[in-house]
Amino acid sequence: MAIDITETPGTDFPGETPIHQPAMRRGSEWLRPHMGWAVVGAVVGYLLGHWFGNIIYGQNTVPQNTGQNNVAIVLGLAFGVAGWLAGIGALTYPLAKLVGREPPPPVPETGWMRYFRYTEDHKVVGMQYLIGVLTFLFTGGLLAMAIRTQLLSPTTHVFGPDTYIAIVGEHGTIMMMMATSAVVGPLGNWLTPLMIGSRRMAFPRLESFSFWIFSAGYLVILSALAFGGFPTGWTGYAPLQTQASGGMDSYLVGFAVIGIGMIAAGFNLACTIINYRAPGMTWSRVPIFVWAVLATCALLTLATPSLLAAGYFGILDRTAQTAFFVTEHGGSSFLWQNLFWFFGHPEVYIMALPGFGLVMEMLPVFTRKPLFAYRVAAAGMIGVALLSFFVWQHHLFQSGINPDMRPLFMLTTELISIPTGFLFLVTLGTLWKAKIRFDAPMLFILGMMFNFLIGGITGVFLSDVPVDVTVHGSFFVMAHFHYTIMGGLIFALFGGLYFYLPKMTGKTMNRKLSIWHFWTFFIFFNLTFFPLFLVGLLGQPRRVFEYAPNLQTLNDISSVSAFLLGASFLIFIVNFVWSQWINPTKSPDNPWNSLGLEWQTPTPVPWYNFERIPVVNSDPYHYGEPGALPVADLGREPLVTAGVVSKEEAVQPGELESPDDTDDFDPRPPIL
Amino acid sequence: MSVAAEGGAVSEGSGAPQGTDEPPRKEASHGWRLFAIWLVLSAIVDPLYYIFAGPHIPPGRMSSTAGGAVFDFNILIVLAIPVMIGVWVYMAYAIIQWRASKGGPEPEGGPLAANNFKIQTSWITITTVLVLFLAGFGTYELVQPEGAGGGQGPNPIWTPTSNTVLPIQVIGQQWKFTYRYPTFGGFETTQLVVPQGVSIAFHVTSLDVIHDFWAYQLGVKADANPNQDNVAFTTPYQLGSFVVRCDELCGIWHGAMYNNGAVVTKDQFEVWAQTTEKALAANTKLLPPFAYTYTPDANGADGGYYPDNVDPYSKVETYGATQPGSG
Numbered sequence A: 001m002a003i004d005i006t007e008t009p010g011t012d013f014p015g016e017t018p019i020h021q022p023a024m025r026r027g028s029e030w031l032r033p034h035m036g037w038a039v040v041g042a043v044v045g046y047l048l049g050h051w052f053g054n055i056i057y058g059q060n061t062v063p064q065n066t067g068q069n070n071v072a073i074v075l076g077l078a079f080g081v082a083g084w085l086a087g088i089g090a091l092t093y094p095l096a097k098l099v100g101r102e103p104p105p106p107v108p109e110t111g112w113m114r115y116f117r118y119t120e121d122h123k124v125v126g127m128q129y130l131i132g133v134l135t136f137l138f139t140g141g142l143l144a145m146a147i148r149t150q151l152l153s154p155t156t157h158v159f160g161p162d163t164y165i166a167i168v169g170e171h172g173t174i175m176m177m178m179a180t181s182a183v184v185g186p187l188g189n190w191l192t193p194l195m196i197g198s199r200r201m202a203f204p205r206l207e208s209f210s211f212w213i214f215s216a217g218y219l220v221i222l223s224a225l226a227f228g229g230f231p232t233g234w235t236g237y238a239p240l241q242t243q244a245s246g247g248m249d250s251y252l253v254g255f256a257v258i259g260i261g262m263i264a265a266g267f268n269l270a271c272t273i274i275n276y277r278a279p280g281m282t283w284s285r286v287p288i289f290v291w292a293v294l295a296t297c298a299l300l301t302l303a304t305p306s307l308l309a310a311g312y313f314g315i316l317d318r319t320a321q322t323a324f325f326v327t328e329h330g331g332s333s334f335l336w337q338n339l340f341w342f343f344g345h346p347e348v349y350i351m352a353l354p355g356f357g358l359v360m361e362m363l364p365v366f367t368r369k370p371l372f373a374y375r376v377a378a379a380g381m382i383g384v385a386l387l388s389f390f391v392w393q394h395h396l397f398q399s400g401i402n403p404d405m406r407p408l409f410m411l412t413t414e415l416i417s418i419p420t421g422f423l424f425l426v427t428l429g430t431l432w433k434a435k436i437r438f439d440a441p442m443l444f445i446l447g448m449m450f451n452f453l454i455g456g457i458t459g460v461f462l463s464d465v466p467v468d469v470t471v472h473g474s475f476f477v478m479a480h481f482h483y484t485i486m487g488g489l490i491f492a493l494f495g496g497l498y499f500y501l502p503k504m505t506g507k508t509m510n511r512k513l514s515i516w517h518f519w520t521f522f523i524f525f526n527l528t529f530f531p532l533f534l535v536g537l538l539g540q541p542r543r544v545f546e547y548a549p550n551l552q553t554l555n556d557i558s559s560v561s562a563f564l565l566g567a568s569f570l571i572f573i574v575n576f577v578w579s580q581w582i583n584p585t586k587s588p589d590n591p592w593n594s595l596g597l598e599w600q601t602p603t604p605v606p607w608y609n610f611e612r613i614p615v616v617n618s619d620p621y622h623y624g625e626p627g628a629l630p631v632a633d634l635g636r637e638p639l640v641t642a643g644v645v646s647k648e649e650a651v652q653p654g655e656l657e658s659p660d661d662t663d664d665f666d667p668r669p670p671i672l
Numbered sequence B: 001m002s003v004a005a006e007g008g009a010v011s012e013g014s015g016a017p018q019g020t021d022e023p024p025r026k027e028a029s030h031g032w033r034l035f036a037i038w039l040v041l042s043a044i045v046d047p048l049y050y051i052f053a054g055p056h057i058p059p060g061r062m063s064s065t066a067g068g069a070v071f072d073f074n075i076l077i078v079l080a081i082p083v084m085i086g087v088w089v090y091m092a093y094a095i096i097q098w099r100a101s102k103g104g105p106e107p108e109g110g111p112l113a114a115n116n117f118k119i120q121t122s123w124i125t126i127t128t129v130l131v132l133f134l135a136g137f138g139t140y141e142l143v144q145p146e147g148a149g150g151g152q153g154p155n156p157i158w159t160p161t162s163n164t165v166l167p168i169q170v171i172g173q174q175w176k177f178t179y180r181y182p183t184f185g186g187f188e189t190t191q192l193v194v195p196q197g198v199s200i201a202f203h204v205t206s207l208d209v210i211h212d213f214w215a216y217q218l219g220v221k222a223d224a225n226p227n228q229d230n231v232a233f234t235t236p237y238q239l240g241s242f243v244v245r246c247d248e249l250c251g252i253w254h255g256a257m258y259n260n261g262a263v264v265t266k267d268q269f270e271v272w273a274q275t276t277e278k279a280l281a282a283n284t285k286l287l288p289p290f291a292y293t294y295t296p297d298a299n300g301a302d303g304g305y306y307p308d309n310v311d312p313y314s315k316v317e318t319y320g321a322t323q324p325g326s327g
């Protein structure tokens, strides 16, 4: 039984009115806003802001007497971001509405240029995010190689201490910014509407805004290098922040800009998940990845404002000479630490939960079994999201702040490992008596489980205050969070990409290269970071350019493996370029025989996602249940039903009836 | 589909036609096999670790607090090993036993495969018990006298039992530590010498940005904040030298901010302290009187900020130019 979309509440087409006005196309393709104009806008904005800053506060120089006027830098960066957004066309709609005009209608577009524009198609935004996140990741990765080069020798230096500290700060900040959106950005945006049976996001313009401001954040944080870098690492601790030179402004503005994007993305995804579920998509049928995204959204929207406030205070201290963090004038060096970690700890779960969700989402497909303990998994992620607001002071155990509260924060931190551990209840339960297919995504799932176990258990070590006395601030902490973020989130991301790219781009990734990528990635990841636990335990603090000579062997193992890990990324890039452009192989509509709703669409997914809004029958995990209903009524045969298992029975490309053939289909062009 | 949880799922599973007596027998054998492998491996690895690796875990046992940290670490490892072995053995078993290329029956779906109530409750119970034990254990270890060697702020509550406590002030500054001995006339030196067998109170503070005093082999770590006195205790047991490193990023020379300290006998210490006090007497006179915190010096390594005798709204050029009177 298919339902008529016009009669179903909440299923209206995006932008109903402007559709039949193609005549509104103004000027040439190249004159309409696109990324080129954004670059122009950013440059003009920066120069304008800088000029203005010099006018209003010309005599201000940052404390280090670098000759930099940081009022001018801050204003330059802020105007630059505004110019970037104006150039891409993000401001057109709100400004038009503000002055009471009808904004120019969106112009339909299908060509490659849409990837360089402010679009309203969540699939385009997802692909933009993918390229954006990978750009962040590879930039940060190159900087990591530089760090490991310096640490090859305990005393011989490749970089001077100022360059080294700039590299360390830049690496950490770029990676943390990337990780806030690594999975939620590309896959969260691309998949969420498809998974919940929606044609659109709740706020498509806000979604596009979140990407374009995220990309502006990349430029802002890179600009720190032009101003001499910043000496504080990604944590930006305050009195040092206050005395640092111009690069610090890039850090503060950059994090604020990224933060605004995080809040926007969080609101949009949360509203979409809550309001745009298809009929029948009850909370107990929502795919587990969507639960993960929802829990992440709670953190994105509620924790990030604390970062914005902290960054704003920092900017004021540095430019307007307020004293939020200056103790002699009534401020406190603890204030930054508190505000930063009040955001920072929820942030680590912003970086963890999407990875959990993705792994749990993919696992049933490769085990051909239902997801074990679905409700526990969903409740656990909500629990993690709640608890993560009550643990931040475990980053400050030795700081002298609230020392008598340490038992409490030790307790809350250890409590959070209960819902975190549900990841293993769910994955191990799903593996029980399964029929495991070892495709690339499955390898990454197993790799993620292996790594995250180490990451999670070392977290419990860190939460034990007496042990933390030794390992706090050392490479042990560094190894811990690389195991959770890189070993957890980034492994999940690559698994997710191998899994979903065939649907996203319609082209299969090369299997052999994928498997090579996995094994090199897994082995060199562990060889890079495991020795660092020992290095930390043996007394090497983080962010140093000199260390004890007896630690050279361990550091060198780590460095050499890090270079090989970098080479492993190259395998991915080669695979990506080869499989997507040089020698593309068309992917079947549902190559993995997944029951998931997102797979019941033709490839490439049409801009409207579903020709009819599906009516959802069940959760998508009824594998191994021959009699089970198909996951949803799509108005046609689903591609796979629960009983079907073998690859041969999957629907092949072209077998699906093209929606354009059906007479009641409205072949309207995509709305942008 | 509604999940008929609450144990009902277990009995309901028999509703599926496949639920003959064959699968349960096999299930039991997988479970017992896994359990046996886990038990044997854990029973081997745990004692091996504790006997052979345990005594050599850094930072060693140079002081009371270092020994405490090592003990905690070992207990945590002994508990972590069975957990890690459990997960990894299970994963390896699944990979070998349940891989598709091995053939075998199609996995069974249905409510039983999706929700085994017993497994879920026992998992939650076991992890909760484990975690609560760890929190209790960690708290117990922390509230010992001396508070595990961590920074306890200006008013420590977990203090040494001994009433003879030697106070030593640690002053972090870009980019070195200096040490003041208030009970020996308040001389300030770059050498850290501590007596064996005496409780020591490190009063850690900073003149500029946040540093962190990490006396590695002593198992002491405390942040140095400007205008803040952060106290950490320990009692050195063994003679010898130890490493002090700055453990909080404090600017470009953070990596070079380290020195060696020495634990000497009580008598040697007395001699050293008295000689140094005399030798430095002329310098000590020029220092500000001993205090738990000091106002940052505008002529500090990095030029400082907000010198306290200068109007913050005055012309910027004066910043860092003149030496303010000490606060």
Ligand code: HEM
Pocket: A235, A348, A349, A351, A352, A394, A395, A413, A414, A416, A417, A420, A455, A456, A457, A458, A459, A460, A462, A463, A464, A468, A471, A472, A473, A477, A480, A481, A484, A485, A488, A489
């Ligand atoms: C079992 C759960 C976990 C526990 C008990 C835990 C515990 C801790 C503790 C106590 C610290 C502070 C260590 C110190 O600085 O002395 C810490 C640091 C950190 N953790 Fe975790 N953690 C857990 C999971 C995670 C996850 C899932 C992530 C991210 C995906 C993560 C990322 C981090 C990061 C980034 C830091 C260090 C930040 C910095 O100092 O730069 N942790 N963790």
Ligand SMILES: [Cu+2]
Pocket: A344, A345, A348, A391, A392, A394, A395
């Ligand atoms: Cu944390």
Ligand SMILES: [Cu+2]
Pocket: B172, B173, B175, B210, B211, B212, B246, B247, B248, B249, B250, B254, B257
């Ligand atoms: Cu320092």
